[in-house]
Amino acid sequence: MMVNVFSDGSVPPAVIAEAAERFGGCLFVVEPDDADAMALLPVLEELGDALVADSVEAFAAAFGDGTPAGVVAFADRSLRFASELARHYRLPGLSEKSAQWCRDKVAQRERLNACGVGDVRSAPMNDGVYPAEVPLPAVVKPRDGAGSEDTVFVHSEAEFRTLTSQINPHRPYVVEQFIEGVGAPFAPWLADQVSVESAVDAFGGVRHIGITLRTPLAEPARETGLVFPAVGGTELTDELLTLAADAIAAVEFTSGVTHIEFKIGPKGPVVIEVNGRLGGGLYRLMPQAATVEPVALAMALAAGEPLPEAFPVPVGHAMHYYAQPPFGAVAVTALPRSRQLLALPGVFRADQKIRAGAAIDWRTGSGGRVFDIWIEGPDLAELGDRKAAVDRFLEETITWEFE
Structure with missing residues (x-):
C-alpha cells in the first residue's frame, strides 16, 4: 500500500488514489492540526484508507505489521512527516535536513547561497x-x-x-x-519566471522532465498560470537544467519529484525557490502534452524503483490558466458556466472554483482564483492566441464588486 501524507497541495486526492492502485491502494495520513485536510477525511475514506496521526509512533500503531510500498507527499507542509515515516520504514525519502531546506524558505536560501547556487x-x-x-x-x-x-x-x-x-x-x-527579470524570453505573452521539473531516484539518478513556463503575475504578486513544456535545446534551457541539478544537490534531495522556480535575470536564471514535490497543475498538464504521468512517477520513485531510461518527447503544449480576480475586488457577482468555456478553441477542461456572489480576497494567492481553465495548443503561438480568446470572453462575462 502507498502512503500519502495528505494536505491540500498540488494533486487532488482522487488522482493520488488512482495512481496508488498499482501498489494495492492508498493510505491517506492526515495530521490532526491540518483543519482543511481533516475536513476532507470523509472524501479520503471513500477513495482509500485514511487515518489521523502526527507521529511515527501513532502511525505505526495504527498501521500494524508490515511496511508500506512507499511514502509520498504532494504538499509542502507534508514533507516533514513524510520524511520521518520514510526513514522509519527504511524507504526512499528525504533526510530531516533536506525536508527542512525544502520547506523553510529562510533555511533554504541560506543553504543555496552557501553552496554557490545564487547570491540572493x-x-x-x-x-x-x-x-x-x-x-x-x-x-x-x-x-x-x-x-x-x-x-x-x-x-x-x-x-x-x-x-x-x-x-x-x-x-x-x-x-x-527582488530578482530583476528580463521580460519575456520564451514568448511575448509569457513571463520571465519558469520552473524546472525533475525526478530523482534512490540510486543517485537525476533526470529532468521538462521546463514549465509562466504567465505574468497578477497584482500584487499572484500566479496566473503555467504552460508545459518549453522547447529545449537552447543556451538558456541548458543553463536552467544545469542550475536545477545544482539546486537539487545543494538541498540534498535524494528521492522524488522536484519543482524548482527561477527568474530569468539579465545575467541568467536565478533560483527563486526549491519545492520538494510536484508543481501544481502538472499532474494534468504533463499527460496532456503526451509525456510522463508525474504522480505515478513520484510513487514509483518512493517505492525504490529506478528512473526510466528516458521520458517521452512531449507533443504540443498545455496550459493551466488561473482566472484571477482583479486586485481590489471583494466579490464576484456574475460568472459564465463551465460549458461556455469548453466551447472556446483549445479549452479541454474548465473548473469553477467559487460561486457567483462569493467574497474574494487577493491574500489567498492562487487559491483565490475563480476558474481553473485548461487549454491545449500545437505550439506556443497558437496557445497564446487561445488564451487571449479566453481572456476576452472572461472580460465580457465576469463582473466584480469593489470596495
Whole structure:
C-alpha cells in the first residue's frame, strides 16, 4: 500500500488514489492540526484508507505489521512527516535536513547561497521591521507558504509597512531581495519566471522532465498560470537544467519529484525557490502534452524503483490558466458556466472554483482564483492566441464588486 501524507497541495486526492492502485491502494495520513485536510477525511475514506496521526509512533500503531510500498507527499507542509515515516520504514525519502531546506524558505536560501547556487539576500521578518541587510525592492512571502498566498512586492520601507499590515499577522514571513527579470524570453505573452521539473531516484539518478513556463503575475504578486513544456535545446534551457541539478544537490534531495522556480535575470536564471514535490497543475498538464504521468512517477520513485531510461518527447503544449480576480475586488457577482468555456478553441477542461456572489480576497494567492481553465495548443503561438480568446470572453462575462 502507498502512503500519502495528505494536505491540500498540488494533486487532488482522487488522482493520488488512482495512481496508488498499482501498489494495492492508498493510505491517506492526515495530521490532526491540518483543519482543511481533516475536513476532507470523509472524501479520503471513500477513495482509500485514511487515518489521523502526527507521529511515527501513532502511525505505526495504527498501521500494524508490515511496511508500506512507499511514502509520498504532494504538499509542502507534508514533507516533514513524510520524511520521518520514510526513514522509519527504511524507504526512499528525504533526510530531516533536506525536508527542512525544502520547506523553510529562510533555511533554504541560506543553504543555496552557501553552496554557490545564487547570491540572493534574505532575512526573516521580525516585529514588522524592515531588515536592513536586504536591499530594496524586495518580496515579502510566508516562510513556509505556497501558491503566492500573502505575498507582496515592496519598493520602499513605507510601502513595506503599509502592505505588511494587510497580510495575515499570525504567520512567519521572509523578506527577500527582488530578482530583476528580463521580460519575456520564451514568448511575448509569457513571463520571465519558469520552473524546472525533475525526478530523482534512490540510486543517485537525476533526470529532468521538462521546463514549465509562466504567465505574468497578477497584482500584487499572484500566479496566473503555467504552460508545459518549453522547447529545449537552447543556451538558456541548458543553463536552467544545469542550475536545477545544482539546486537539487545543494538541498540534498535524494528521492522524488522536484519543482524548482527561477527568474530569468539579465545575467541568467536565478533560483527563486526549491519545492520538494510536484508543481501544481502538472499532474494534468504533463499527460496532456503526451509525456510522463508525474504522480505515478513520484510513487514509483518512493517505492525504490529506478528512473526510466528516458521520458517521452512531449507533443504540443498545455496550459493551466488561473482566472484571477482583479486586485481590489471583494466579490464576484456574475460568472459564465463551465460549458461556455469548453466551447472556446483549445479549452479541454474548465473548473469553477467559487460561486457567483462569493467574497474574494487577493491574500489567498492562487487559491483565490475563480476558474481553473485548461487549454491545449500545437505550439506556443497558437496557445497564446487561445488564451487571449479566453481572456476576452472572461472580460465580457465576469463582473466584480469593489470596495
